[in-house]
Amino acid sequence: MDLPSHDHASGTLQRWLTGPRVPGLPNLAELPPPRLSFEFFPPKTDKLEEQLWACIRRLEPLAPRFVSVTYGAGGTTQARTHATVSRIVAETSLTPAAHLTCVGATRAEVDEVARGYWAAGVRHIVALRGDPPAGQTVYEPHPGGYDYAADLVEGLKRIGDFEISVAAFPETHPTALSAEQDLDNLKRKIDAGATRAITQYFFDTETYLRFLDRCGAAGITVPIVPGIMPVTNFVQVKRFSAMCGASVPDWMGKLFEGLDEDLETRRMVSVVVAAEQVRLLQANGVDEFHFYTLNRPDLVYAIAHLLGARAAR
């Protein structure tokens, strides 16, 4: 059959009808609903506290598997993390996970914090080494402290049968000696008792998918949940990414070009970028997603919706 060509000069329609196709994204109706988790940071002021709770209330109906609360660099938010996690236990239907780090504390002090969580009914810890406290550039284990995250996982398992998640770095941790050494480290954390890894955010989906393959080849079988960061402040993310082992592709710079003073458009671009990323992950069989919310719900809600998440009635 002769195909009609709407533009005889270029044959555009004909090319579209007969040319190679990018495989379509899967139909949402054929996919299981995504499994979600949301990360918050503990607020410093009353105003930020209000913002956090509005965020929690907005995302709660999406019934995430858990929500996690970060632990400030150097353990600076110990009391605030504890207060936020305890309030989540007391006042919501959500299951909290408390982040805990090795930085700036002895083993006995860290164990005490963990026992406090156990007593408050918190059964999930995100166990991390932590970043050096402000003013220090190189990480030094605290004398008498847990040296690295793997040691912390081991210590926590002695205290209680916590569910433990750990960090993973698809682009390799910035101070790791090699990608292999970093993968061995992840394996040690799993062997010590962690049952899930949550990744540093990334923007190049292929890097994450290759990382999954490397984890599989290294015998790591626990879920490696992608950490998704909707970007609203591109300038800040670019600066931060340079320090934390995430690269920012040139195409992203191009998409946010000229928008430094235009928050509304940045937010719309941000949803498109993140939605494309998560749908591509979904098309590759990923059905669990961890969102870095920065205590702001709107973009996360929209992206979760596009993934097929619907509020429980």
Ligand SMILES: Cc1cc2nc3c(=O)[nH]c(=O)nc-3n(C[C@H](O)[C@H](O)[C@H](O)COP(=O)(O)OP(=O)(O)OC[C@H]3O[C@@H](n4cnc5c(N)ncnc54)[C@H](O)[C@@H]3O)c2cc1C
């Ligand atoms: C999901 C997620 C959540 C986070 N939440 C927080 C938070 O709440 N608070 C916070 O302060 N930071 C947080 N971070 C940042 C994290 O603490 C830093 O990225 C930190 O630099 C690494 O932590 P880790 O747990 O991966 O460390 P580790 O797994 O201990 O690894 C750190 C580095 O040390 C190397 N290493 C490990 N063991 C040894 C060893 N025995 N000898 C020599 N080298 C070794 C590893 O290869 C790696 O390069 C988070 C990161 C992620 C991805």
